[in-house]
Amino acid sequence: MNYRYSTLHSTLPEFNVNKKRIIVRADCNVPLKNGKIENDFRLRALLPTLQFIAQRGGKIILITHLGRPQHQEPALSTQQLVSWFEQQGFSVRFAATVQRAHELSNESNSSLVLLENVRFFPGETTHDNNFAQQLAQCGDFYINDAFATVHRDQSSLTLTPLFFPREKRSIGFLIEREIHALNRLINSPEQPFLVLCGGGKIETKIPLIASLLDQDATIALLPATVFTFLKAEGHEVGASLVETDQLSSVHALLAQTKYKNKFIFPADYLVAPTITDATWNLSFVPAAQFPKNYYGISIGPHTVNTLKKYIEQAQTIFFNAAVGFPQHPETVEPINELLKAIGNSHAYSVIGGGDSVSFAVKAGVADQIGFLSTGGGATLAYVGKQPLPGLDPFLTQSDKS
Numbered sequence: 001m002n003y004r005y006s007t008l009h010s011t012l013p014e015f016n017v018n019k020k021r022i023i024v025r026a027d028c029n030v031p032l033k034n035g036k037i038e039n040d041f042r043l044r045a046l047l048p049t050l051q052f053i054a055q056r057g058g059k060i061i062l063i064t065h066l067g068r069p070q071h072q073e074p075a076l077s078t079q080q081l082v083s084w085f086e087q088q089g090f091s092v093r094f095a096a097t098v099q100r101a102h103e104l105s106n107e108s109n110s111s112l113v114l115l116e117n118v119r120f121f122p123g124e125t126t127h128d129n130n131f132a133q134q135l136a137q138c139g140d141f142y143i144n145d146a147f148a149t150v151h152r153d154q155s156s157l158t159l160t161p162l163f164f165p166r167e168k169r170s171i172g173f174l175i176e177r178e179i180h181a182l183n184r185l186i187n188s189p190e191q192p193f194l195v196l197c198g199g200g201k202i203e204t205k206i207p208l209i210a211s212l213l214d215q216d217a218t219i220a221l222l223p224a225t226v227f228t229f230l231k232a233e234g235h236e237v238g239a240s241l242v243e244t245d246q247l248s249s250v251h252a253l254l255a256q257t258k259y260k261n262k263f264i265f266p267a268d269y270l271v272a273p274t275i276t277d278a279t280w281n282l283s284f285v286p287a288a289q290f291p292k293n294y295y296g297i298s299i300g301p302h303t304v305n306t307l308k309k310y311i312e313q314a315q316t317i318f319f320n321a322a323v324g325f326p327q328h329p330e331t332v333e334p335i336n337e338l339l340k341a342i343g344n345s346h347a348y349s350v351i352g353g354g355d356s357v358s359f360a361v362k363a364g365v366a367d368q369i370g371f372l373s374t375g376g377g378a379t380l381a382y383v384g385k386q387p388l389p390g391l392d393p394f395l396t397q398s399d400k401s
Contacts, residue, residue: 003186003382003385004395005179005382005388005391005395006179006183006186006187008171008175008176008179008391008394008395009171009176009179010170010171010172010173010175010176011167011170012049012052012053012143012170012172012173013052015141015168015170017053017056017057017058017141018056018057018058019057019058019059020058020059020140020141021058021059021061021105021106021138021139021140021141022053022058022059022060022061022139022140022141022142022143023061023063023135023136023138023139023141023142023143023160024046024049024050024053024060024061024062024063024143024145024172025063025064025142025143025144025145025146025156025157025160026046026062026063026064026145026146027042027064027065027145027146027147027148027149027374028042028043028046028062028064028065028066028078028081029042029064029065029066029067029148029149030042030043030066030081032066032075032080035080037080037081037084039358039361040084041357041361041372041374042148042374043081043084045174045177045374046145046172046174047088048173048174049143049145049172049173049174050062050088050090050112052173053143054090054111054112058141059105059110059111059112059113060090060111060112060113061101061105061113061115061138061139062085062112062113062114062115063115063118063135063156064078064081064115064117064118064146065117065118065119065124065149066078066080066081066117066119067117067119068119069117069119069120071120072117072120076117076119076120077116077117077120078094078114078115078116078117079094079114079116081114082094082114085112085114090110090111090112091109091110091111091112092110092111092112092113092114093107093109093110093112093113093114094113094114094116095113095114095115095116096116097116098115098121098131098134098135098138099134101113101115101138102134102137102138105138105139113138115138118135118156123155124154124155124156125154125155126155127153127154127155127158127159128155128159129155129159131155132155132156132159132160132162132163133160133163135155135156135160136160136163136164139164140168141164141168141169141170142160142161142163142164142168142169142170143169143170143171143172144157144161144169144170144171144172144175144390144391144393144394145171145172145173145174145175146175146390147174147175147178147373147374147375147378147379148354148374148375148376148377148378148379149378149390150175150375150378150388150389150390150391151377151378151381151386151388151389151390152389152390153389153390157389157390158389158390158392158393161393161394162393169393169394170394171391171394174374175391178373178374178375178379178382179382181350181370181371181373182350182371182373182379182382182383184316184348184350185212185215185316185318185350185383186211186215186382186383186385188215189215189217189315189316189348190315190316190348191216191315191316192218192310192313192314192315192316193212193215193216193217193218193314193315193316193317193318194217194218194220194310194311194314194316194317194318194347195209195212195217195218195219195220195317195318195319195320196220196222196307196317196318196319196320196321196338197209197219197220197221197222197225197320197321198221198222198223198224198225198226198320198321198322198323198335199224199225199320199321199322199323199353199355199356200224200225200241200243201377202225202228202243202246202249202250203243203245203246203249204377204380204381204384205225205320205380206246206249206250206253207380207381207384207385207386208320208380208381208383208384209253209384210253210384211383211384211385212318212383212384213258213259213262217262217318218262218263218264218310219262219263219264220263220264220307220310221263221264221265221266222266222298222299222321222323222335223240223241223266223269223296223297223298223299223323224240224241224296224323225321226265226266226296227240227241227242227296228241228242228243228246228247228250229250229254229263229265230265231244231247232247232248232250232251232254233251233254235290236290236292237290237296238271238290238291238292238293238294238295238296239293239294239295240294240295240296241295241296264306264307264310265287266287266299266300266303267286267287267300267302267303267306268284268285268286268287268299268300268301268302268303269284269285269287269290269296269297269298269299269300269303270282270283270284270296270297270298270299270300270331270334271283271284271285271290271291271294271295271296271297272294272295272297273291273293273294273295274295275295275297275325280297280328280331282297282330282331284300284301285300286300297324297325297331298323298324298331298332298333298334298335299323299334299335300334301334303334304334304337304338307338307341308337308338308341311338311341311342311345311347312341312345314345314347315346315347315348316347316348316349317342317345317347317348317349317350318349318350318351318352318383319338319339319342319349319350319351319352319356319360320351320352320353320356320379320380321335321338321356322335322353322355322356322358322359323335324359326359326362332359332362335359335363336359336362336363339359339360339363339365340363340364340365342365342368342369343360343363343365343368343369344368347370348370349369349370349371350369350370350371350372350373351369351371351372351373352373352375352376352379352380352383353373353375353376353379353380354376355376357372357373360372
């Protein structure tokens with residue numbers, strides 16, 4: 001089945017941006033601590049689009065969100081990002097309101113206007129057409145480069161671009177790179193194809209797993225994802241995280257005979273009797289002897305060795321499995337071993353999910369991975385061939401059919 005977004009490409013190079021105002025909807029949702037950026041991976045991924053516009057005399061009106069604010073929280077203000085963009089050579093003006101952004105967009109004393117956290121404005125999350133139009137009035141062109149947010153239906157993503165004619169709206173270079181890289185996972189991926197899937201939010205992973213099984217992938221189920229699968233089959237998982245509202249969906253997926261023998265379940269686990277104490281009493285146990293009331297934390301050495309062999313044989317690998325607790329380094333070691341094996345493999349590898357990318361960075365293998373996706377839920381939705389409302393404004397009629 002063709003995926004309607006897979007042929008999208010950026011038309012930004014065709015725009016005459018000199019002395020024009022270009023709205024760039026980005027996802028600058030980076031981790032902050034005491035006002036300092038802890039990881040600028042998403043910001044760096046955005047630079048090619050911003051630099052292209054600035055080098056051709058365009059003025060950037062940058063719209064982004066930070067976190068999920070319930071009100072105007074200073075800790076989530078985009079003003080904290082100003083110094084980072086200045087360090088990249090941009091002349092930045094901060095706009096606390098849309099009206100101020102509009103005023104600054106018509107001044108010539110800056111190359112980039114940074115709007116306050118767009119989620120501070122109620123119209124962003126209420127599908128407010130008037131708010132979307134107010135944003136649109138700040139620019140002559142519209143670029144969406146917020147790949148990590150394209151699975152959301154929010155005003156600046158799905159309504160604002162519609163105020164621009166098709167020849168004045170486009171995806172940016174970041175989204176174009178994402179599409180190109182992720183297409184290799186969904187368009188006849190080179191075999192053997194190995195998927196390592198862990199973490200929570202099972203509801204986002206079921207469509208992903210079903211889609212990749214149809215690509216003849218082998219799915220290695222890791223904590224915490226695996227515990228819902230095991231529970232659905234009646235196995236003991238102790239006090240491990242189980243998403244009970246997803247049990248029926250998981251059971252239906254496992255019941256399909258065409259998927260038989262396409263799953264790898266761990267042979268052993270790293271477990272703990274409690275995860276509330278400062279010191280965890282960790283131990284390895286065989287899967288068949290999972291102790292009641294214990295928490296499954298990660299995988300054991302036998303599973304690590306088995307998966308290393310699969311990694312070595314694979315030609316395509318997709319990793320979305322932030323397993324373990326970084327504050328307890330020993331719980332992350334099993335996944336670090338797998339990440340190092342992926343880094344040393346000859347396979348085309350993709351890591352998706354902010355936490356998974358962070359694990360790869362901390363394991364020292366980020367530079368050895370084929371592609372690090374800026375998306376979490378959006379990456380899973382794309383690979384799972386799900387609707388992406390933030391990309392719909394850029395489809396042609398032939399894409400939609």
